[in-house]
Amino acid sequence: MSCCPFDLRDYFFEELEATQRRDVETHLQACAGCRTEIEGLRMARQALLRLPDQEMPRGIAFVSDPVLDPGWAGRLWSGARQWGFAAAMMLAVLFFGLWMSSRTEARLVQKIAAMEASHAAEMRDVEQAYRMVVAQMNEFYRREAEVRPAAFRQ
Amino acid sequence: MIFREVEDRDLVLAARKGNVDAFNRLVSRWEKRVYNYLARLVRDREDAFDLSQETFLKAYRHLPRLEDVDRFPQWLFRIAHNQAFSQFRRERPEVEAPVERAGGQAIAVGGRGIFPQELELAVADALEQLSAEQRETVMLKVYQGFKFDEIAQIQSCPVSTVKSRLYAAFDLLKNVLTPVA
Numbered sequence: 342m343s344c345c346p347f348d349l350r351d352y353f354f355e356e357l358e359a360t361q362r363r364d365v366e367t368h369l370q371a372c373a374g375c376r377t378e379i380e381g382l383r384m385a386r387q388a389l390l391r392l393p394d395q396e397m398p399r400g401i402a403f404v405s406d407p408v409l410d411p412g413w414a415g416r417l418w419s420g421a422r423q424w425g426f427a428a429a430m431m432l433a434v435l436f437f438g439l440w441m442s443s444r445t446e447a448r449l450v451q452k453i454a455a456m457e458a459s460h461a462a463e464m465r466d467v468e469q470a471y472r473m474v475v476a477q478m479n480e481f482y483r484r485e486a487e488v489r490p491a492a493f494r495q
Numbered sequence: 496m497i498f499r500e501v502e503d504r505d506l507v508l509a510a511r512k513g514n515v516d517a518f519n520r521l522v523s524r525w526e527k528r529v530y531n532y533l534a535r536l537v538r539d540r541e542d543a544f545d546l547s548q549e550t551f552l553k554a555y556r557h558l559p560r561l562e563d564v565d566r567f568p569q570w571l572f573r574i575a576h577n578q579a580f581s582q583f584r585r586e587r588p589e590v591e592a593p594v595e596r597a598g599g600q601a602i603a604v605g606g607r608g609i610f611p612q613e614l615e616l617a618v619a620d621a622l623e624q625l626s627a628e629q630r631e632t633v634m635l636k637v638y639q640g641f642k643f644d645e646i647a648q649i650q651s652c653p654v655s656t657v658k659s660r661l662y663a664a665f666d667l668l669k670n671v672l673t674p675v676a
Contacts, residue, residue: 385668389637392618401526
């Protein structure tokens with residue numbers, strides 16, 4: 342059981358606040374046992390730190406590979422942007438469909454009007470021809486009526 | 496004129512916008528530390544290199560998910576930790592919890608006449624005697640300088656567990672690496 346006011350190991354690993362550190366340091370000046378404990382920890386850490394860092398066999402540079410770079414198309418199609426893009430595309434398709442539909446309808450109306458106009462002109466021609474035929478027939482019968490009584494009279 | 500070195504957070508923010516060069520700079524800053532952490536943890540240089548590559552690839556892909564850009568180092572080591580322990584579970588389950596050799600053989604690292612190579616071997620042997628979790632905690636505290644709460648995040652465990660792992664590891668290391676009086 343340590344006689345130190347705080348855990349010596351927390352002090353050693355620098356996890357105590359400034360005031361707590363000062364209390365431990367004051368205690369260490371008077372306590373040989375705790376100094377020995379700290380010295381053991383220090384030597385163990387020193388030994389660990391003498392283990393040299395290992396060099397990497399080669400550098401990690403794969404992220405510069407353009408294959409992994411999403412590029413402008415990939416960036417466009419990422420995160421929230423993809424939903425915005427999809428929504429914009431759907432709206433564009435919808436508006437295009439509506440525009441095409443209204444255009445077709447206008448064309449149909451135009452075609453029907455032209456057909457109706459053509460039909461009315463034809464009807465007018467037929468009516469005119471009919472009237473001419475009727476007038477000619479009337480004229481024929483009128484002349485016949487004038488000629489026949491005279492013949493009977495002869 | 497004041498020159499301010501570009502901080503990790505600036506590079507992270509740039510990388511999140513698709514700047515590959517910014518991420519490359521992060522890689523060059525952190526690759527050696529991540530590699531050494533993994534090399535000491537998995538004790539195989541090739542495995543450590545492969546895991547380092549996977550760690551940075553995963554970090555690159557998941558960078559948009561990093562909530563606090565100021566905690567990039569902890570997040571990166573968390574990924575490395577997951578990579579290493581996934582490999583332990585996948586390939587070498589016996590490495591995950593090696594049997595601790597209680598009361599390991601004392602090695603006179605502080606004695607006179609010890610050569611650097613011998614010291615290196617002694618330390619490597621001492622680290623071998625720790626469990627994977629204890630060894631990792633020593634790596635993160637002694638070599639990487641993380642605070643207890645940061646290590647707790649990396650290892651996904653309470654701070655009390657971090658402390659008990661580190662203190663148990665140091666009790667063992669003190670015994671093994673104690674200089675002969």
